[in-house]
Amino acid sequence: xxxxxxxxxxxxxxxxxxxxxxxxxxxxxxxxxxxxxxxxxxxxxxxxxxxxxxxxxxxxxxxxxxxxxxxxxxxxxxxxxxxxxxxxxxxxxxxxxxxxxxxxxxxxxxxxxxxxxxxxxxxxxxxxxxxxxxxxxxxxxxxxxxxxxxxxxxxxxxxxxxxxxxxxxxxxxxxxxxxxxxxxxxxxxxxxxxxxxxxxxxxxxxxxxxxxxxxxxxxxxxxxxxxxxxxxxxxxxxxxxxxxxxxxxxxxxxxxxxxxxxx
Numbered sequence: 001x002x003x004x005x006x007x008x009x010x011x012x013x014x015x016x017x018x019x020x021x022x023x024x025x026x027x028x029x030x031x032x033x034x035x036x037x038x039x040x041x042x043x044x045x046x047x048x049x050x051x052x053x054x055x056x057x058x059x060x061x062x063x064x065x066x067x068x069x070x071x072x073x074x075x076x077x078x079x080x081x082x083x084x085x086x087x088x089x090x091x092x093x094x095x096x097x098x099x100x101x102x103x104x105x106x107x108x109x110x111x112x113x114x115x116x117x118x119x120x121x122x123x124x125x126x127x128x129x130x131x132x133x134x135x136x137x138x139x140x141x142x143x144x145x146x147x148x149x150x151x152x153x154x155x156x157x158x159x160x161x162x163x164x165x166x167x168x169x170x171x172x173x174x175x176x177x178x179x180x181x182x183x184x185x186x187x188x189x190x191x192x193x194x195x196x197x198x199x200x201x202x203x204x205x206x207x208x209x210x211x212x213x214x215x216x217x218x219x220x221x222x223x224x225x226x227x228x229x230x231x232x233x234x235x236x237x238x239x240x241x242x243x244x245x246x247x248x249x250x251x252x253x254x255x256x257x258x259x260x261x262x263x
Contacts, residue, residue: 003027003115006134006147008122010036010106014153016057019109029145030109031136032118037103041175041254043211044098045071045188045201048091059108066104069095069204073187077239079194085187093188095201095209117143125150170216173258174226177251181208181243191240193233194218198240207250208243213258226253 007018010032018030054062062068071093077083110116120138127133127150134145181200189200196214203209214229222229227249234241 001029001143002146003029004147005029005149005151006031006132006145007151007153008032009153009155010116010118011102011153011155012105014151015102015105015109015114016059017151017153018114019105019112020057022109022112022114027115028109028113029115029117029147030106031120031122032116033121035119036106036116037099039099039254040102041173041211041256042098043175043199043201044096044101044209045199046094046096046101048088048093051091051094059105062101062104065107066096066100069202071095071186071188071202075187075189075239076192077189077237078192079236081238083239095188095203171213171258172216172219173211173213173256175209175211175254176226176249177203177207178210178244178247179205179207179250181206181247182245184208184243189239189243191233191237191243193236193240196233198230198233198237200243208247226255 004026005018005021006029007014008031010030014032015030018028022028051062054060071088073085073087074093075083075085106116117136117138120136120143123135123137123142125132125134130148132147132150134147134150136143136145181202184200184202184206186202188202191198191200193214195218196212198210198212201209201211212230212233218229219226222232230244234244
């Protein structure tokens with residue numbers, strides 16, 4: 001099979017780029033190692049700058065195709081008494097399901113003519129005479145693809161690891177869904193704790209996505225018990241405790257390694 005471009009990585013960046021290229025009459029293949037629309041350890045908050053960009057790209061049917069919750073404000077707090085709340089101007093943010101949002105973008109890419117190959121693993125890539133020869137594995141079968149351009153859209157952390165700037169990440173992102181979250185009506189919140197932070201993204205009816213970012217030491221101190229670790233965080237930040245004092249976790253935890261952000 002021959003294509004003008006192969007894009008590796010079907011997240012928002014890869015699928016949107018693949019669609020834009022296909023709309024310029026290029027033949028494009030999109031490859032991802034995971035099934036399209038899988039759940040990810042991601043809070044699912046889209047800032048107010050995203051909707052105008054989607055409209056500019058002709059993806060303005062996101063409101064119809066993706067379940068979302070409109071968020072007009074943001075609250076930030078630190079340990080101690082520090083806290084502030086402000087409006088997201090000039091537009092509102094959106095809480096979305098990352099799995100639905102990814103599937104929405106890939107669906108639009110397919111409508112534009114992009115050939116999607118997922119789940120599939122890129123096994124090798126060799127460039128010769130200004131062309132790439134790729135081999136990908138889909139289960140037990142192998143596929144060979146030729147292309148003029150090869151683009152990796154697999155995320156900054158993957159790029160940094162590939163460049164061997166760090167061999168092991170000691171930071172983790174963890175996600176779960178909570179119900180009976182108190183005083184969380186019209187804002188996305190970010191609560192800082194010792195060596196990490198906890199974000200809450202409202203989904204309506206007292207339900208919220210919780211996404212925390214922390215280092216390995218906090219997880220080891222809790223002996224891998226993320227609920228215990230959250231209890232420790234609530235003691236460190238009274239604003240976080242205010243939201244979660246009567247809350248109940250209603251999903252399992254999802255975790256992934258995260259690149260240290262230097263903050």
